Amino acid sequence: MSSPPKPSRRDFLAATAATGVALGMGQVAGAAAQQTTAAKPDNTLTKGEPEIYRGTAAGAVLAQLRAAGVRTLFHTNTSGFVPLWEAVYAAGDVQVINMTHEGQAVAAAAGYTMASRNLGFFFGSHVGIPNALSNTYNAWKDRVPLLLTYSGGQREEGKDGFEWWDNTLGPTEAFTTWRGDLDAEDVTDTLRLAIKFAFGPPSGPVTLTFGAGGEKVEAPIHPIDLATMRARSRAPADVIETIARWLVEAENPLFVVGSQVGVEGAHAEMLALAEKLSVPVAETMHSLYANFPNDHPLFVGELQAQRYPRKQDLLISFGESFTAGREDERGLTASGPRRLVHISHDSQALGRSFAPDMTVLSDVRAAIRDLSDAVDAIATRDRIARIRSTRLAQVSALTNGLKQSREIALRANFDSSPVTWERVGFELEKVLDKDAVIVPELGTQYYKIYRQLKLGGANKQRIGRTKGDALGWGVAAAFGVNLALPDRQVVALQGDGGFLFNQSEALWSIARYEAPMLIVVMNNHSYNESRARNMLNGGTFYDAGKDFNGYLGDPNVEFTKIAEAYGLKGEKVTRAADLAPALQRCLRSMRDGKAVVLDVDVAVDGAPISQPTWYQRHSIAEIRKKRING
Amino acid sequence: MGKRLALVAVTLVMSWPCTAGAQGSDNPQIEKGRVVVAQACTTCHTTLGRMLQVHKQTREQWRDLVFFMISRGAQIMPDEIDAVTAFLVANSGRERPAAPSPGQPDSKAR
Numbered sequence A: 001m002s003s004p005p006k007p008s009r010r011d012f013l014a015a016t017a018a019t020g021v022a023l024g025m026g027q028v029a030g031a032a033a034q035q036t037t038a039a040k041p042d043n044t045l046t047k048g049e050p051e052i053y054r055g056t057a058a059g060a061v062l063a064q065l066r067a068a069g070v071r072t073l074f075h076t077n078t079s080g081f082v083p084l085w086e087a088v089y090a091a092g093d094v095q096v097i098n099m100t101h102e103g104q105a106v107a108a109a110a111g112y113t114m115a116s117r118n119l120g121f122f123f124g125s126h127v128g129i130p131n132a133l134s135n136t137y138n139a140w141k142d143r144v145p146l147l148l149t150y151s152g153g154q155r156e157e158g159k160d161g162f163e164w165w166d167n168t169l170g171p172t173e174a175f176t177t178w179r180g181d182l183d184a185e186d187v188t189d190t191l192r193l194a195i196k197f198a199f200g201p202p203s204g205p206v207t208l209t210f211g212a213g214g215e216k217v218e219a220p221i222h223p224i225d226l227a228t229m230r231a232r233s234r235a236p237a238d239v240i241e242t243i244a245r246w247l248v249e250a251e252n253p254l255f256v257v258g259s260q261v262g263v264e265g266a267h268a269e270m271l272a273l274a275e276k277l278s279v280p281v282a283e284t285m286h287s288l289y290a291n292f293p294n295d296h297p298l299f300v301g302e303l304q305a306q307r308y309p310r311k312q313d314l315l316i317s318f319g320e321s322f323t324a325g326r327e328d329e330r331g332l333t334a335s336g337p338r339r340l341v342h343i344s345h346d347s348q349a350l351g352r353s354f355a356p357d358m359t360v361l362s363d364v365r366a367a368i369r370d371l372s373d374a375v376d377a378i379a380t381r382d383r384i385a386r387i388r389s390t391r392l393a394q395v396s397a398l399t400n401g402l403k404q405s406r407e408i409a410l411r412a413n414f415d416s417s418p419v420t421w422e423r424v425g426f427e428l429e430k431v432l433d434k435d436a437v438i439v440p441e442l443g444t445q446y447y448k449i450y451r452q453l454k455l456g457g458a459n460k461q462r463i464g465r466t467k468g469d470a471l472g473w474g475v476a477a478a479f480g481v482n483l484a485l486p487d488r489q490v491v492a493l494q495g496d497g498g499f500l501f502n503q504s505e506a507l508w509s510i511a512r513y514e515a516p517m518l519i520v521v522m523n524n525h526s527y528n529e530s531r532a533r534n535m536l537n538g539g540t541f542y543d544a545g546k547d548f549n550g551y552l553g554d555p556n557v558e559f560t561k562i563a564e565a566y567g568l569k570g571e572k573v574t575r576a577a578d579l580a581p582a583l584q585r586c587l588r589s590m591r592d593g594k595a596v597v598l599d600v601d602v603a604v605d606g607a608p609i610s611q612p613t614w615y616q617r618h619s620i621a622e623i624r625k626k627r628i629n630g
Numbered sequence B: 001m002g003k004r005l006a007l008v009a010v011t012l013v014m015s016w017p018c019t020a021g022a023q024g025s026d027n028p029q030i031e032k033g034r035v036v037v038a039q040a041c042t043t044c045h046t047t048l049g050r051m052l053q054v055h056k057q058t059r060e061q062w063r064d065l066v067f068f069m070i071s072r073g074a075q076i077m078p079d080e081i082d083a084v085t086a087f088l089v090a091n092s093g094r095e096r097p098a099a100p101s102p103g104q105p106d107s108k109a110r
Helices: A007-019 A027-032 A057-067 A082-091 A102-116 A126-142 A170-175 A184-199 A237-249 A259-264 A267-277 A326-333 A364-378 A381-412 A421-431 A446-450 A474-484 A504-512 A528-535 A540-544 A559-565 A576-591 B002-014 B028-040 B048-054 B059-072 B078-092
Strands: A051-056 A072-076 A095-099 A120-125 A146-151 A178-181 A205-209 A216-221 A253-257 A281-283 A299-302 A314-318 A339-344 A358-361 A437-441 A490-495 A518-523 A569-573 A596-601
Touching: A051 A057, A051 A082, A057 A082, A057 A184, A057 A216, A072 A102, A095 A102, A095 A504, A102 A120, A102 A126, A102 A146, A102 A474, A102 A504, A120 A126, A126 A146, A126 A170, A126 A205, A146 A184, A170 A205, A178 A184, A184 A205, A184 A216, A237 A314, A237 A339, A237 A358, A237 A364, A237 A381, A253 A267, A259 A267, A259 A364, A267 A364, A267 A381, A299 A381, A314 A364, A339 A364, A381 A421, A381 B059, A381 B078, A421 A446, A421 A518, A421 A576, A437 A446, A437 A474, A446 B059, A474 A490, A474 A504, A504 A559, A518 A559, A518 A576, A528 A540, A559 A569, A559 A596, A569 A576, A576 A596, B028 B078, B048 B078, B059 B078
Parallel strands: A072 A095, A072 A120, A120 A146, A146 A205, A178 A205, A253 A281, A253 A314, A281 A299, A314 A339, A339 A358, A437 A490, A490 A518, A518 A596, A569 A596
Antiparallel strands: A051 A216
16 A cells, blocks of 8 residues: 655655755754745635645644644654654644654554544654564554654665665554555645544554655645544444334343444443443453443443343444454353344444444444434333333342442452452552543453442543553553643553563653653562463463463562662552552652552462472573683 | 353353262252352353363362452352352362472472
8 A cells, every 4th residue: 555656756855855955954944844834825715725835844744743733743763853853843832752662652652642532643763663563563453543654765675775674664564554655745645644544444553654854845734633534424224223123122132332432432422322221231351441430330341251131132332343252252142142233433343253133334422322312213201211220220230249249359358468459459449530540451350450440431541451462562551641641640550571571661751751650560470361371271281380481570570670760769569558558659759740660569360370480490600611701 | 163162161060060078969059159150150261161170279269269250250149159169169179279299300490
C-alpha cells in the first residue's frame, strides 16, 4: 500500500533543501513555517476549503496536525528532524514528549490516545522500527489510531546502506492499517489519508516514512475533526427488529460488552439497555476497558467463567472483538445451543473468531439505541417491567452471592504476608479517587485486584491490559494516560516480570515530565503466570519441582532503587500491615507532583512446586580459566 | 474444539471416583462439590481431571486455592465453598504439603 515513488521533483527539492540556504532553512524558515495564508486574499473561500500553507514540508505536517487538534507529539532521539523541530519551536503550542526508547514511545502514544481519543503521533529514526515493533503490535491488537513516522527511506534499495534495509516499513506491515511516504509533493494529502486509515475502521497504527522535511511546499491544510474520522455505519431496521424480538423472547439472555463501547463512549446507553430488561452483562478476559460498572448487580464477570444462567438462549456482543483462543471460545460455546449476535463497527472483527447467527455492522451506540427503541416498539411497558423485575431478582441473587464469596476469599488471608492480590486491590480502592484510572499489565490474576476495585461507569476507569499481551507496555502506556488526563490519579499495575521487559526507560520520561503517577509492582519474584501454566498438567519438571524460567528472585531486583535512580520516590512493602501507610505516603508524593514506584511483595499463586527458587544455575565467574586483570 | 474439551472435562469430573479412605462417594457434601466443580471449574479448566491427578494438596491448600479461584472469577457461592473443598480433598488430597526433597541432586541450586 505504500505510495508509489515520485522521484523527479522530490529528488530535486530534497537536493536543494539540503543546501539550507536556497530554500530558506534555519531560524527564519522555521519561524515562517507555521504561517498559513488564505489562498485568496479577498476572503472568498467557501466554508470547508483548505488554507494554503507555505513553508517547509515538516512545517506543513505540523500545521495539518494542529488543524486536527494534535498538540502532543512523541519522539525518540535521532538526527534528521530539524525542520520539524523548527516548526514545533515556531508553533509555540505543541509539546514534544521525549522517550528514551522507540517501543516505550509507541506505548506512551498509545496510552495517550486511548485516554484522550486524540491521535497519537510519533516521530523517530527508521532504525528504531525494530525497537518499536512490539508495542506497535500491541497498538494494532488494541486498534489504537497512531501515526508512527520514521526518518530516512530516501535511498537506493539493495545496497545494504548504513542503518538500512530494503522496504523500510516492511517490518510493520502485519501491524498497520496502512503505510505511506510523507512525500513533500503531496505531504498533507498523504497525512490526511493516513489519519483516515488510522481511524478506520479497522483503526490502528499507520506507519509513514518522513524525509528531512526541509523542502519548500505549498500545501493545503484542512480542518479535521478527529471525532468524526471513523467511518460510521448503522444496522438496517429489520435486522434490529429481529434481534429485539429475540431479546424480548429470550428467557436467559446475556450481554457481552466490548472495547467499542469504550471507544464510542456508549457506557450510558449500554447500562440503560441492560437495565431495561435486566440482562446480565459479562466481559471477555481480554476486555480492554471497563465498559460496564463492575459493582452493578447485573455485572456477572468474565464470559468464560459463566455458570449462570445454566441455559443461555441468546448472547449479544456489543463491540467486542473476540480473541480466538481458549477463553473467549469457551465462553461462546460453553452454554450449549443459543443464538449468537455480534454487533461491531468494525467489519473485519465481525464473526472473525466464531460464526454468529447474526452479524451486525453498526456503530455500537447507534445499535444500542436502535435496539432499545425496537424493544419498546415490540413489547408493552408492562411486559418490559415484568421481565425486568423478575430477572433482576434472579441476577441480583447471583451477583450478591458471588460478592459474598469474594468477601470471604478476601478475608481468608487478609493479613497474610506476602500480601494477597485481593488485599492490594482492597487497599487501593480505599485510598484512590473515585475517578482514578488504572492501567494494568498483569497476568490472569488481574481479576483478584479488579474485583476489589470499583471500575467502570462513574467509577474508576481501566485502560488495558493491552490485548496484544506483549510485555513491556504498561508503565509507558500509563504515562501516556497521565499526559492525556493530568487531573486524574493514574495507577500503573505491573508485574515484576513485566516491569523487567524494558520498562525502566519509561521512568526517565515520567521524571522529566513530572507525571505524578503511582506504579505498583506486584512482586512475586517470578513469572508466576507462565510457571502456573507450565505446571498445570504436571510432567517431568513438576515432579522434580523445577521451573527453568520462572524464578526471578536471584538477583532480587530492588525496584525502589531503580525509581530512585531516576529521581523518583520508591516504597517497599513486604507485610500486609504496612501497605495502607505506604499508600498514604505514595499519595502525598503524588500530591506533591512526584511519581512513586511501590514495590509490594505479593503471594505466588497456583499449585506450589517443591523447589520454587530453583533455576538452572550457570556462573561465568566460576568456569572461567583466566582471571581478568587479576 | 473448546466446547468439546469442556464437555470432556465435565464428563471426567462427573464420573470421577472418590478416593477410598476419603469421605466416600456417598458423602452428600462431596457429591455437592462434584456438581459445583463440574459446573464452575470446567468452564475454564478443560484438563481438570489431569490437574486433580497431578496436584495433590492438603485441605488448607485446596481451600486457599478455592478462595484464589473465587477472587479470580470462579462462580462459587458461599454455601458451596466447603463442598468444593471437600470434593477436591477427597479426590486429590494429601496429609502434608509437598516439601523440597533434600536428597535431590539439585537441592543446593538456588
